[in-house]
Amino acid sequence: MMATLEWMTLVVCCVALFLRVPDAVRGRNRTVFGILFLGSLCSVLAVSELYEVIDGALGGWDLTSLILRYLVFATVLLVGLRVTSGLAAARAHQLISGGIGRWALGLGCLAVTVAFFLTGSSWPPAGPPAQGAGGAGDADLSPWFTAAGRTYPAFVSLVLAAPLLAAVRSRLPRLVRAGALLVLLGAVCAALSLPAALTPPSWAGAQHFVNYAAALGYVVGLVVFWFSGLIASPSGNARARLRRNRN
C-alpha cells in the first residue's frame, strides 16, 4: 500500500505539472508551475526506489532526505504565499511572509538540520534507516527527524486553514470552493502529520496516509483552482445581471 501511495502521489504531481506547462510557457502564473515542479521533485524523492538511486548518486549517506525536507519547506512556503494572496487573507499572508513566518522557517530548517546530524551520527555503518519509513534501525531518533521535517508545513497549514475554511463556506463558484476544500483537507492532513510522526511504528499505515493525503490534497486542490478558472466563462458579470433583471 505504501508503494502505491508513493507512486500515485508522484503520478498526480507529474500530471498536474504537465497540465501547467502551456501556461508556464506563456508566462502565466509561473509561481504555480514552480510549486508543482518542487512538489513533483519532492514526490520523486518520496518514492523509496527512486530515493535509493538518487541517494546512491549523492554518496549514499542519506543527505537526500535532508534535501527533501528543504524542498518541502520551499514548496510549502510558496503555496502559503500564493494561497494567502489568492484568498486575499492579508493577516495569514503577513503571518507567513512576516517576521513570525521567517522565524518559523528558520527554526524549522534548524530543527531538521540538527535532527539530521544527531540521527546520522547514531546510524550504524551497515546502513542508515530508510527515509520516511520512520526509521528501521534507529526507532529512537529518526521519528524526531521526520517530525522536524513536518514542523514548518504544519505551521503554514494551520495558518492557511482559517482562510481556506472561509472560502469553502463562501458563495464563490462551486469549483473554486471544491478546490479550497481539497487544499483545506491537505492542510489538515499536513498539520496532523506532525503529531502522526511521533506515533508508535505500529501506526505506520496511518502515518503514511496523512502524509500523502496532505500532498495529494494540496496538488489536486491547485489543479481544481486552475481548472475552475479555465472553464469559467467571461460572461455572468454584474452588469449583465442588471440587464437581465427584468426577466
Added chain:
Amino acid sequence: MPLPAKAFQHWLHVVAPSASTADICRLSGIKRTTLAQQLVRGKVAESTLVSISRALKRSPLADLAAFESYADLAGRPQPPTPAELVSQIATMDLLRAVISRSAPAYGGYGDDGSALTPALGAAPHATSVRNWVDAIDDGELRHRVSDATGVAPQNYSAQLTANRLSPELAVATARAAGVGFTGGLVATGLLTEAEAGWPPEAKQAALDALSDGELTVLAGERLQALGKTLRRQEHEQEQTKKIWENLG
C-alpha cells in the same frame, strides 16, 4: 410534498383516458424519462401536473385542487391582496412607474400617467418570491412557516434568496399568513396570473392605487435590495478573480 404517483395516475386516467404516456409527454413537452422517473419514485412534481393540465387546456388550479395536499385551492380562491399584487411587479417596472409619474421635464407624464407607459411584465420576476413573502410577512411569518412545516428557517431563507419556493411551502406560507393560496404559486411561477384567476388589470390597479410616497419608498427598498445583491456579486467576483490570478 410532491403529488403521490398513484393519485396522479388516477387523475391522468380521468382527464385523458385514451392518451398514452408518449402522447402526454409530446403534448406537454415533458421529457419521457423525467415523467417515468417521477412515477417510479412515487412523487410527481406539481409542475408536471401543471404542464399536462395546460396542454390539455384544463385549469391547472382546479386540477391541483383535486389532490389532497392542495385541497385548500378548491372553491372560490381568495383574491390576492394589493400588497401581494404590487410584490409581483418587477423592480424595473416600479422604477418606470416612478419616472412615469414624474414631471414631463424628467421624462414622465405627470400625475395622470399615459397610455404610452409600457405594460407591466408578467409575474414571476427576478425577486418575486422574496418580495411576495416580504409583502405578507408580519414579522413572525417565517417562524410560523418553520413551525408548521418543520423546514429550518435558514433553508427557507436560502430558497427565498434563490427566488425559489416549493409549491408545498408556498401554500404553507400563504396559510400561515392568512392570505389567498394563489399568491405563492404565481410568485414561484408555477401558475400564471390568469391561471390563478387574477384579473388582468389587477396589478396595474394596485400600482395605480399606491400614493407617490408609497411607490417611491417601495421602489427605493427594491433598488436598495438589488444594489446589495449586485454589490455582493461584484465582491464575490472580485474574490474569484483574485484566486484565479494567483492560483489559476
